[in-house]
Amino acid sequence: MTExxxxxxxxxxxxxxxxxxxxNLKKWGADWVxxxxxxxxxxxxxxxxxxxxxxxxxxTDMTLDVHLMIDSPETYIPRFIxxxxxxxxxxxxxxxxxxxxxxxxxxxxxxxxLVLNPDVEVDTxxxxxxxxxxxxxxxxxxxxxxxxxITSVLDKINKLKEISNGKFLIELDGGVTVSNVxxxxxxxxxxxxxxxxxxxxxxxxxxxxxxxxxxx
Ligand code: DX5
Ligand code: ZN
Numbered sequence: 001m002t003e004x005x006x007x008x009x010x011x012x013x014x015x016x017x018x019x020x021x022x023x024n025l026k027k028w029g030a031d032w033v034x035x036x037x038x039x040x041x042x043x044x045x046x047x048x049x050x051x052x053x054x055x056x057x058x059x060t061d062m063t064l065d066v067h068l069m070i071d072s073p074e075t076y077i078p079r080f081i082x083x084x085x086x087x088x089x090x091x092x093x094x095x096x097x098x099x100x101x102x103x104x105x106x107x108x109x110x111x112x113x114l115v116l117n118p119d120v121e122v123d124t125x126x127x128x129x130x131x132x133x134x135x136x137x138x139x140x141x142x143x144x145x146x147x148x149x150i151t152s153v154l155d156k157i158n159k160l161k162e163i164s165n166g167k168f169l170i171e172l173d174g175g176v177t178v179s180n181v182x183x184x185x186x187x188x189x190x191x192x193x194x195x196x197x198x199x200x201x202x203x204x205x206x207x208x209x210x211x212x213x214x215x216x
Contacts, residue, residue: 004185006211007032007065007171008204009195010056011047011145018052021199022060028205029212032065032087034173034193036145037080039070042094043143050076050083057084065193067115067173069142070094074101081108089113089136089171092124102131113171117141118150122159132168134191135160140174145195149175154187161188178207182214 008030013021022033035053040046053064066085070076073090074097080088088105092098092114105112113134114125118141125135137156140147153172160170172184173193178201181192194211201207 004189004212004214005031005169005191006198006208007034007191007193008198008208009034009036009145009173009193011036012195012199018056019059022056022062024204026060026062028198028208030062030198030208032063032191033060034065034067034195035085036142036195037066037068037070038143041071042091043069045143050079053080053085054083063087065089065171065191067136067193068094072096074104077101077105078108081105081110085110087111087113087134089115089134091115091117091120092128093120099128099131102128106131106133113168115142115173116156118153122156122163125160126163129163129167134169134171135164136171136173136191136193137189138174139172139176142174146200147175149177149180154183157184157187157189164188176211178210178214181211185214 038047063086065087068090102112111133115136139149169190171191172189176194177197
């Protein structure tokens with residue numbers, strides 16, 4: 001059985017201690033660091049941009065999973081890659097040149113991915129299925145951490161699994177908890193983002209372990 005990757009979102013960490021947060025993530029046994037970039041236009045919230053990714057790059061050798069919730073991501077992607085992003089995902093509806101942008105990310109030696117909001121059909125990724133390394137399903141409408149998982153997204157995992165046929169990773173972002181992660185993984189999720197359920201846990205290392213061991 002392949003290992004489940006856990007990507008805690010630093011959106012739920014203390015912004016005054018981000019260096020410490022990523023060092024803790026490594027100690028806790030997490031795999032990727034999920035970086036939520038929001039522009040206040042595509043989503044109703046503003047977080048951080050390239051300088052944060054650059055600063056984190058200096059503090060950790062973990063995979064930086066950069067989730068772009070911004071308009072025209074193609075304008076900024078070269079700078080996120082230069083800053084140290086390893087995985088770059090964006091929402092197709094924000095980008096005028098989806099295929100070209102995915103190709104560009106891969107040509108830089110990085111993993112490229114598309115993100116599907118809860119109300120976006122899984123089939124929309126079919127034209128790009130051969131250009132992605134990861135497809136991320138949102139379990140909530142993006143903008144904020146700590147929201148409740150929308151259970152109708154579960155069926156999308158099965159549909160996406162059929163399309164992927166093992167050719168790209170399936171990531172799930174938003175509302176993941178120690179209690180609901182098992183069903184997601186059983187249906188085919190490879191990478192889970194967990195913000196509040198890791199950083200807000202009384203014992204975050206235990207939360208990471210519980211998520212990784214959810215099938216046992
Ligand atoms: C939502 C973000 C998510 C979020 C996850 O807009 O893209 O990555 O931070 O947080 P939790 O795990 O608390 O739902
Ligand atoms: Zn995210």
